[in-house]
Amino acid sequence: MGKKHLSIDIETKSSVDIGKAGLYRYAQSPDFGILLFAYQVDNLPVEIVDFTAGEQIPVRILNALKNPSVVKHAYNAAFEWYCLNRAGIETQLEQWRCTMMHGLYCGYTAGLDATGKAIGLPQDKQKLTTGKALIRYFCIPCKPTKRNGGRTWNLPKHAPEKWELFKEYCKQDVVTEHEILKRLNLFPVPEEEERLWQMDIKMNAFGVKVDTDLIKGALTIDSISTEKLTEEAVQITGLSNPNSPAQLLPWINSYMKDDREDTDVISDIRKETVEEMLQRREELPAKVERVLEIRQQLGKTSVKKYVAMDTAKGNDGRVRGLTQFYGANRTGRWAGRLVQLQNLPRNYLKTLDYARSLVKQNNYEGVKMLYGNVPDTLSQLIRTAFIPSDGNKFVVADFSAIEARVIAWLAGEQWVMEVFATHGKIYEATASQMFHVPLERIAKGNPEYSLRQKGKVATLALGYQGGTAALIAMGALNMGITEEELPDIVRRWRQTNPRIRDLWYTVEQAALTAMQTAQPQAIPGLIFALEGDIVYGQSFLTVQLPSGRKLFYPKPFLKENQFGKMAIHYYTVGQQTRKWEVTSTYGGKMTENIVQAIARDCLAETLRRIDAKGLQVVFHVHDEVIIDAPMETTVDEICEIMAEPIPWASGLILKGAGFENNYYMKD
Structure with missing residues (x-):
């Protein structure tokens, strides 16, 4: 029965x-x-x-x-x-x-x-x-x-x-x-995933404490700052509502116009446009420059996260429900909810403690005097509004370079795995291989140190079949690399990582063959299969991961993509449209899904181990875990848990790095 x-x-x-x-x-x-x-x-x-x-x-x-x-x-x-x-x-x-x-x-x-x-x-x-x-x-x-x-x-x-x-x-x-x-x-969820879902719900129900005084102070200071900035903009421009693009655009254009021209200099004042204009400060009249700075400060939306925390916190000062299990559909990663932990602003302030105490005292003048840009300071303090339970501390640890480790392991890129097994300096080692320079020369103080940037941006941007556009998206041009150098960086990186390059084509071929023949295709660590049922007519392209979990691509079919190549198409929720629609994929993209999914399974393994030790994770973001820990828990013991070998990933070398603190921050 x-x-x-x-x-x-x-x-x-x-x-x-x-x-x-x-x-x-x-x-x-x-x-x-x-x-x-x-x-x-x-x-x-x-x-x-x-x-x-x-x-x-x-x-x-x-x-x-x-x-x-x-x-x-x-x-x-x-x-x-x-x-x-x-x-x-x-x-x-x-x-x-x-x-x-x-x-x-x-x-x-x-x-x-x-x-x-x-x-x-x-x-x-x-x-x-x-x-x-x-x-x-x-x-x-x-x-x-x-x-x-x-x-x-x-x-x-x-x-x-x-x-x-x-x-x-x-x-x-x-x-x-x-x-x-x-x-x-007919397509069951593995038992392990059911248990992870339960752990996630329990973590969400436990919640994380927030610093109520900091939130109150931030909201107070933000409203003072908004009022003062708006007043200043009114005084400079003489406009009744300088926040309205309809009023502000003509005002800016009237200042920027050349006597000989009758055309508008700018057509909008979107965030990106304002940023671009402020990068060319020397060309701007002083009044325009200040008004654009004010607009940028007033537009800091990250302060809304304080409002979100304030709304979501219970009577006990805890916010619950910050993560959505399996929220990132293709890879099975967790997604952020309510306060959107996935895109918290970074903090660069050296004096976080002092800034926090000023905000808690509602000291607008102090924040303004010491840090200048009030909205930016408040946005850097958002992370620090998450605090441990009374008598506890946060132990925060994340995986070092996990995607680079996983892709090298999956592809069998031996030299990269050796780097991770020894000194771990992947950016330097990549630059050394790409430009045939001895590793020890790529050190601070040497002229060759500039190559590290190229090694870094290549490692971060090129693992998934990306080209020059991927380097630009990763910020190569802001690092002082010229556009002319980009194709060479792509070529050198691919020559240096032939196994990873082959992985893209092997993955694509296995997926296409599974679709064409309806026979499962195995490559090291992965099984591609076409699965379906006759009763309800559902079909999926599935990829079985080393952990045993599967990735699903619903209703797959083959047709030519925009480049005239035969490609896998499937149904998904569109990023922009939020509607159920067709999209296509290729080797590099599927490799990215697979690598991120394996990295997610490594995190899941760590969460299980921390749970088995009786410790409480209160949230996790990407590859980082935040534990509401008793004082005797050490960072080392958590990093050791992260570095323990994973049974289904023989030879994958993982490393954790972390810190402890009485509030959350970006170390």
């Missing part, structure tokens, strides 16, 4: 905006409550419990919620699990499975309706809009008006027909989730 399955969908109410504050803060609101509980046991019809009518969950279902031999499913199960526990209905996370995560694992999108559509369930657009409107009507507070008798919540009795409809919707979500699951079950 197989395990019993219970699919669940709940509708809840809370005055906290779930989009801005996240699930955990939403469910901690004093007015949070469960309205509806829809469920389906195995393939029986869907039932619904209406809490507003005093109905109760049947005893057999309450027992099933606690019973380890009943598997609980929901779409974004973290929501159901956390909300039920908040409402006093106890249920263990280990017994839950998340259909949304399963969809993400198979290369689909995060939304229930979007996934249903992508998977091929019949879609009713009309219904979708109505469903959203019903949630707005019953689940969030309404404005008190004379017409509605001054009430702040719409109850079932205020619109009985709407309420009946809402119940139907809740039941329909269970049906949709169940149908999606039926199709995904």
Whole structure:
């Protein structure tokens, strides 16, 4: 007899905006409550419990919620699990499975309706809009008006027909989730990934403490700074609203115009344009230069992260729900939520402690006097708003050059692996190989040291079949390298790394052959296969990684790409459009997906080991872990964990580097 399955969908109410504050803060609101509980046991019809009518969950279902031999499913199960526990209905996370995560694992999108559509369930657009409107009507507070008798919540009795409809919707979500699951079950999630998902949800529920005084101070100082900068801009320009491009553009152009010309000098004042103009300061009239500086400072959006932290923090001063498991679809990396940890500004200030204390004292003048640019200083302090629990410290460690290590290991680029096994100076060693200069000459103080920059930018930019454009994107021109030198750097790097270069073509060939013959193709460490099912007509190109996990490319097909080459095309969520659409890929791009996915699996291995030691990771960003650790935990012991060999990656040499501190920062 197989395990019993219970699919669940709940509708809840809370005055906290779930989009801005996240699930955990939403469910901690004093007015949070469960309205509806829809469920389906195995393939029986869907039932619904209406809490507003005093109905109760049947005893057999309450027992099933606690019973380890009943598997609980929901779409974004973290929501159901956390909300039920908040409402006093106890249920263990280990017994839950998340259909949304399963969809993400198979290369689909995060939304229930979007996934249903992508998977091929019949879609009713009309219904979708109505469903959203019903949630707005019953689940969030309404404005008190004379017409509605001054009430702040719409109850079932205020619109009985709407309420009946809402119940139907809740039941329909269970049906949709169940149908999606039926199709995904043919492509199971590995047990290890299920455990990682549980660890991620527990980490998100534990949360990370934020420095409330720093956040308050930053918001206060930012509003003073905005006011003063705006005042100054008004005085210089005489405009009523110098922040408005419609007013500011003509003003700048009137100052910049040459007597002989009648044309506008600039056509917009976007961030990039302002940056470019300020790079040519000497050509600008003093007034224009200052106004552009002000515009740049007022446009610092990173200060919004303080607002995001403030909104998301619970009564205990902790922010919860900062990461999304499997949020980066192709590689399975984690994605940032709420405060977007993936793009925190770097900090260069030497005196972080002092800057923090000035901000905590709301000392605008002090910050201005010492650091000059107030918004920039505040943005550098964002990382430091994350702090350890009382009596603990942060131990922060990351993998050194993990992508360079993984690609060399996967490709069998022996000389690179030897560098990592010995001195580890990959940028110097690459430059030495590329320009045939002895390694010891590439040292500070020697003329050859300038080659290190070329070795560095090449290592970072060229591993995935990139050319001169990749070097430029990695900032080669800002490093003092000229455009003329770029093709030579690409050529030399590829000659120096023949195994990595071959890997791109081997990967592409294996994927194409798997598509053409429908036979699995193995290359060292990887298996490419075309997988599908006859019942529902789904198909994927999959790549099995050394860890056993697979990467999924949904609905793949072959056709010529824009360069007239036969290429693999597949469906994905477009970066820009956020819609389900076709994209194409090639050897270098697939190599990038694979290498980043293996690096992600190395991080996952480290997270498991840290967890097994009973230590609490509060968040992780890219290849870095942040542990809320007791005082006796050392940086060395965490770095040792990161350097331990990984069973499925024999010969891959990893190294961790880290520091400890009483707030988060970029070391």
